[in-house]
Amino acid sequence: MIASQRTPATGVLKVSAQSSPNSVAGALAGVLRERPAAELQAIGAGATNQAVKAIAIARTYLQAAEMDLVCIPEFTDVEIDGKERTAMRLLIERRPLSSSRAERECA
Amino acid sequence: MIASQRTPATGVLKVSAQSSPNSVAGALAGVLRERPAAELQAIGAGATNQAVKAIAIARTYLQAAEMDLVCIPEFTDVEIDGKERTAMRLLIERRPLSSSRAERECA
Numbered sequence: 001m002i003a004s005q006r007t008p009a010t011g012v013l014k015v016s017a018q019s020s021p022n023s024v025a026g027a028l029a030g031v032l033r034e035r036p037a038a039e040l041q042a043i044g045a046g047a048t049n050q051a052v053k054a055i056a057i058a059r060t061y062l063q064a065a066e067m068d069l070v071c072i073p074e075f076t077d078v079e080i081d082g083k084e085r086t087a088m089r090l091l092i093e094r095r096p097l098s099s100s101r102a103e104r105e106c107a
Numbered sequence: 108m109i110a111s112q113r114t115p116a117t118g119v120l121k122v123s124a125q126s127s128p129n130s131v132a133g134a135l136a137g138v139l140r141e142r143p144a145a146e147l148q149a150i151g152a153g154a155t156n157q158a159v160k161a162i163a164i165a166r167t168y169l170q171a172a173e174m175d176l177v178c179i180p181e182f183t184d185v186e187i188d189g190k191e192r193t194a195m196r197l198l199i200e201r202r203p204l205s206s207s208r209a210e211r212e213c214a
Contacts, residue, residue, distance in 0.1 A: 044156075045152050045153055045155075045156035046152055048152075048155065048156045048159050049151075049152035049155045049156060052155050052159060052180050052195060052197075053180075053182075053195070055180050056180040056181050056182055056195070059179075059180075059181065068179075069179075070177035070178065070179055070200070071177065071178045071179065071180060072166075072175075072176075072177055072178065072207070073159050073160075073162050073163040073166075073178060074163050074166065075160075075163055088159060088160070088163070090159075093177070100179070
């Protein structure tokens with residue numbers, strides 16, 4: 001595993017299988033309008049799926065501000081009720097929409 | 108939705124809920140050692156979860172080559188057995204490991 005040395009200045013957005021992707025997307029886009037990076041945390045397949053949907057939706061929310069994002073997934077261990085669980089940590093970095101377009105045209 | 112104009116030169120790696128994350132990670136890392144971009148496609152929560160795990164694992168495989176990756180999720184419509192389904196398309200871009208480290212130290 002790649003150890004992350006990053007301690008985000010923003011809080012971690014915790015996503016569950018019951019989270020609304022649109023709501024998480026709104027919160028994520030809100031953070032990324034103000035800061036260069038954000039972080040989502042999800043435990044389990046349902047939660048990870050909602051998190052990825054939220055990230056895809058947040059991209060459309062950021063488009064109007066000429067922003068896009070990239071996502072960097074990694075495993076992390078978290079303690080819940082005294083038991084260790086493996087969570088998915090999704091680091092999100094903001095980038096200009098123009099850089100995404102340029103890279104796709106070159107790919 | 109953000110329309111992707113990119114037609115990857117590589118094939119799309121299709122991931123199912125039964126896919127082994129380690130196997131997908133090996134295939135993904137193999138593509139990214141040769142090319143700047145790759146693409147995963149997943150339908151459903153189980154498949155998306157395996158895809159995200161594979162991406163996290165591929166990062167560790169690429170570390171030895173001083174490479175890292177970022178992931179850009181988007182929705183896409185695919186036709187399966189004559190029915191339209193919404194799939195998650197995960198565009199993967201290779202980047203130097205050093206750029207990941209620098210951005211984390213700044214974040």
